[in-house]
Structures are given as C-alpha cells and as structure tokens.
Amino acid sequence: MSSRKPSPFFTPGPTTYPGSLAMLSLKRDLQMPVVLQTPNPTDPTASVIHTRFGSFPHTTLLNIPWGSQVIASQQSKRDAARGKKRKRGTADAAPDDADDNDSPVFETASSGFVHVLPPTPELWTAGLQHRTQVVYTPDYSFVLQRLRVRPGDVVIEAGAGSGSFTHAAARAVFSGYPGEGAEKRRLGQVFSFEYHEPRCESVRAEIAEHGLEGVVEVNYRDVYEEGFTLGPEAPRADAVFLDLPAPWLALRHLSRTEPSPLNPATTTRICTFSPCIEQVQRTVTTLRELGWTSIVMYELQHRRLDVRRELVSVAYDGLRGVNSNAASVDEALTRLRHLEEKTMEFHGKGKDTDTPAKKEKKGKDAVGRDKQEAIRRRERELQVWKEGRLVHRTEQDIKTHTSYLTFAVLPRAWSKEDEERCRKKWAVKTDTEDSNGDVTMKDDDAEV
Numbered sequence: 001m002s003s004r005k006p007s008p009f010f011t012p013g014p015t016t017y018p019g020s021l022a023m024l025s026l027k028r029d030l031q032m033p034v035v036l037q038t039p040n041p042t043d044p045t046a047s048v049i050h051t052r053f054g055s056f057p058h059t060t061l062l063n064i065p066w067g068s069q070v071i072a073s074q075q076s077k078r079d080a081a082r083g084k085k086r087k088r089g090t091a092d093a094a095p096d097d098a099d100d101n102d103s104p105v106f107e108t109a110s111s112g113f114v115h116v117l118p119p120t121p122e123l124w125t126a127g128l129q130h131r132t133q134v135v136y137t138p139d140y141s142f143v144l145q146r147l148r149v150r151p152g153d154v155v156i157e158a159g160a161g162s163g164s165f166t167h168a169a170a171r172a173v174f175s176g177y178p179g180e181g182a183e184k185r186r187l188g189q190v191f192s193f194e195y196h197e198p199r200c201e202s203v204r205a206e207i208a209e210h211g212l213e214g215v216v217e218v219n220y221r222d223v224y225e226e227g228f229t230l231g232p233e234a235p236r237a238d239a240v241f242l243d244l245p246a247p248w249l250a251l252r253h254l255s256r257t258e259p260s261p262l263n264p265a266t267t268t269r270i271c272t273f274s275p276c277i278e279q280v281q282r283t284v285t286t287l288r289e290l291g292w293t294s295i296v297m298y299e300l301q302h303r304r305l306d307v308r309r310e311l312v313s314v315a316y317d318g319l320r321g322v323n324s325n326a327a328s329v330d331e332a333l334t335r336l337r338h339l340e341e342k343t344m345e346f347h348g349k350g351k352d353t354d355t356p357a358k359k360e361k362k363g364k365d366a367v368g369r370d371k372q373e374a375i376r377r378r379e380r381e382l383q384v385w386k387e388g389r390l391v392h393r394t395e396q397d398i399k400t401h402t403s404y405l406t407f408a409v410l411p412r413a414w415s416k417e418d419e420e421r422c423r424k425k426w427a428v429k430t431d432t433e434d435s436n437g438d439v440t441m442k443d444d445d446a447e448v
C-alpha cells in the first residue's frame with residue numbers, strides 16, 4: 001500500500017484535516033486558499049488567518065465538515081488587555097502575568113464568517129496568486145471539452161504560467177496515481193512546460209503541496225527551442241494546449257516524426273490561446289503547412305446570464321419579491337370591478353346605524369381581513385417558481401479576457417503495416433447475383 005496522501009482536489013474526504021488545502025469563501029468571487037495547520041506552540045498567533053471579514057484561528061477550521069460556515073473569532077478582551085500591558089512594559093503587569101501562558105485566547109466575534117470549501121480547479125483559479133495572465137474557468141472548461149480530454153489521457157501544456165489551466169487539466173485526466181495497482185488502465189498525466197524559472201519552481205511547489213505529483217510533471221524548458229519530447233516514450237500526448245506568445249514557433253516540434261511527443265495511436269487535438277487575430281493568422285498558416293486539419297477558430301465573448309421569473313400581476317398582491325401592479329388593461333379593469341362590487345356589497349348590507357367614520361373603519365378592517373385570507377390562500381396554491389414570465393439579463397462583470405481559441409486535429413500516425421492490418425480486418429464485400437437470382441457475397445480484397 002502506498003503512503004501517498006490523496007489530493008484534496010480529487011478526494012477531499014468528508015471533513016477538513018491538518019495539511020489540507022482549503023478554500024475560504026469570503027464572498028461571491030472572493031476566495032482565499034489556505035493550508036490548514038495544527039497550532040504552532042511556539043507562535044500561536046501564526047495559526048490565525050486574518051481577513052477583512054474577521055480573524056479565523058486554524059483550530060476553528062480543522063476537523064469540521066467541508067462546506068461549514070465558520071464564525072470569526074476575536075482575541076478575548078482580558079487577553080488583549082494583558083497583551084497591551086506587556087507591550088507597554090508596565091510594572092503592574094508583572095504579578096498578574098507571572099503564571100500567564102502566552103497562548104492567546106479567542107472567543108466568537110459578534111460578526112463575520114467564512115465558508116470552508118474543499119479545493120477545486122474553479123476555486124483555485126478564483127483565488128490563486130497571479131504570476132501571469134491566467135486561463136479562467138469558462139475558457140478552460142470549453143478548451144478541455146473541445147479537446148475531448150478524458151480520464152487516462154495525456155495532455156501537453158505550455159506555458160504553465162500561474163498553474164490555473166494545469167489544475168483543471170489534472171482533474172480532467174486523473175485516473176489514478178502511479179504505483180497504486182492502477183497500471184492496468186492508462187494513467188492520465190499532464191506534462192507542463194515553462195521557461196521562466198521562478199514561475200516553473202512556483203508551479204512545481206504548488207503541485208507538490210496539492211498532492212498532484214505523479215499526475216502533473218512540470219518541466220523547465222523553452223519549448224520553441226527544445227520542443228516537448230522527454231525521452232523515447234514520453235510524453236505520448238493525446239491533446240496539446242499552447243498558451244504562449246508565439247505558438248507557431250512551437251508547432252514544428254509537434255510532428256509524427258520519431259522521436260515524437262505525440263501518441264501515435266490516437267488523433268492529436270490541439271488548442272492555441274491567443275489574444276490577437278494576427279497571432280491566430282500565423283498559427284493557422286503554420287498548422288496548415290504542417291498537415292493539421294479541421295482548423296477552427298472561436299472568439300470568446302463571455303456573458304453571465306441572470307435568469308429569473310418576473311412576477312407582474314395584481315394576482316401576486318401581498319406576496320414577497322413580486323410586482324403587484326396590473327400586468328394588462330384587462331387585469332386593471334377586472335380589479336376595479338371587483339373592488340367596486342365589494343364596496344357596493346358592503347354599503348348595501350344591514351341597518352345603517354354607524355357613523356361614516358365607523359363605517360369606513362369597519363370597511364377597511366373587512367377588506368384587510370379578506371386580503372390577508374386571500375394572500376394566505378394564494379401562497380398555499382401558487383407555485384411561485386413556475387409563475388410569471390421567464391426573463392434573463394446579461395452581466396458584464398465576468399472574469400475573462402478577449403481571446404481567440406484555435407483548434408486543429410492531426411490524424412494518427414499511419415504506416416504500411418497499419419494499412420495492411422485494416423484491409424484484412426475490414427475487407428470490403430460486394431454483392432453479386434447469379435442467373436438463379438441468388439446473391440453471393442464476394443471478398444474483393446485480393447483485387448485491391
């Protein structure tokens with residue numbers, strides 16, 4: 001049995017644990033990655049995370065179910081006062097503090113909370129430290145889907161940059177760790193290349209910290225010069241993603257000529273990510289020259305759609321979050337008629353002994369009671385989520401940047417032996433009819 005700790009990106013388990021990466025969700029679109037620690041006895045204040053929504057000692061975040069809401073903590077007043085005294089070095093602090101243990105004492109703060117979430121590539125992208133422009137979730141989900149990346153596939157990525165795409169690709173290909181009895185199936189891997197040494201080191205350190213070693217291999221290399229081959233049998237890639245300033249310079253290294261970095265047994269799919277159309281033109285020209293086919297370019301224009309039900313009608317009067325105005329002239333007239341009928345009904349009843357003020361009050365009370373009853377009845381009957389008109393509007397603030405994605409396909413390697421094998425296996429049969437009208441199947445393989 002291997003002692004490898006499973007990556008929290010793949011198998012986070014039911015609860016948080018020491019050493020795990022956790023994403024603190026402060027608010028929508030604001031995530032903070034933290035590695036949870038057991039308190040450090042020599043420096044307990046180091047085990048506290050300070051955010052704009054309050055402070056969170058690691059102890060409050062450990063061993064709780066993922067997704068829990070955690071209330072902020074504050075240093076207890078007594079503890080804080082002692083700290084101040086100690087700072088000022090006042091003489092009166094000494095006797096009181098003589099047997100004082102230095103650990104700060106925390107108590108629940110009156111406001112502020114976070115949710116502690118297991119890491120996912122999406123949350124990592126939202127919270128990671130930007131060392132370069134990154135590929136955002138809407139883009140990489142489209143890229144991985146269009147490249148048909150599946151568990152067990154091998155992906156080449158260049159450059160690694162901030163590691164945003166790397167994490168998404170790792171999850172897409174993951175089919176087990178090496179050395180854990182999963183060798184019967186092909187193990188998915190990401191071969192990442194980066195020529196900027198500090199960035200390469202940072203991605204490598206993050207990959208190790210996130211338990212993704214064995215799934216992701218980070219290589220320090222200039223791919224324009226040295227290409228992607230890592231020995232005679234590696235990487236054998238099924239898909240390639242190039243996020244480089246000049247992808248056309250790297251394309252010549254992605255050929256079927258041995259030693260090739262591509263899997264000879266599968267069709268290779270490629271995607272290049274470029275911020276301007278001139279780069280796309282150069283890439284497409286080179287792809288054509290090198291025999292790539294099915295070349296397609298997409299311009300990405302993301303919009304977030306807010307889809308909801310718009311509830312406008314007097315029928316929704318009294319319900320929350322609705323617009324209880326008449327939605328049409330007919331509705332307005334029906335409503336007025338109804339009110340008129342009610343008023344006449346009320347005035348026409350019983351002996352008229354009340355003063356006008358009393359009458360008005362009684363009328364209002366009756367109308368109020370009726371209305372309350374009607375609202376309660378409607379609330380019971382209505383399926384508000386199905387009511388009204390379905391409308392949508394777009395939000396502009398989605399995180400992404402203008403980009404052009406160029407996709408292409410390189411057919412699998414094809415040798416004379418492959419051709420022969422397939423001709424035998426898939427021999428073409430033709431039908432011939434004799435003079436009796438009987439049909440016989442003829443194998444015309446020999447004639448070809």
Ligand SMILES: C[S@@+](CC[C@H](N)C(=O)[O-])C[C@H]1O[C@@H](n2cnc3c(N)ncnc32)[C@H](O)[C@@H]1O
Binds near residue numbers: 163165194223
């Ligand atoms: C836009 S960033 C990639 C961002 C990355 N895809 C992500 O999602 O975080 C481009 C990276 O390509 C690297 N790069 C540029 N030319 C390179 C080359 N010839 N070989 C390897 N990496 C290169 C740069 O150092 C940079 O980090």
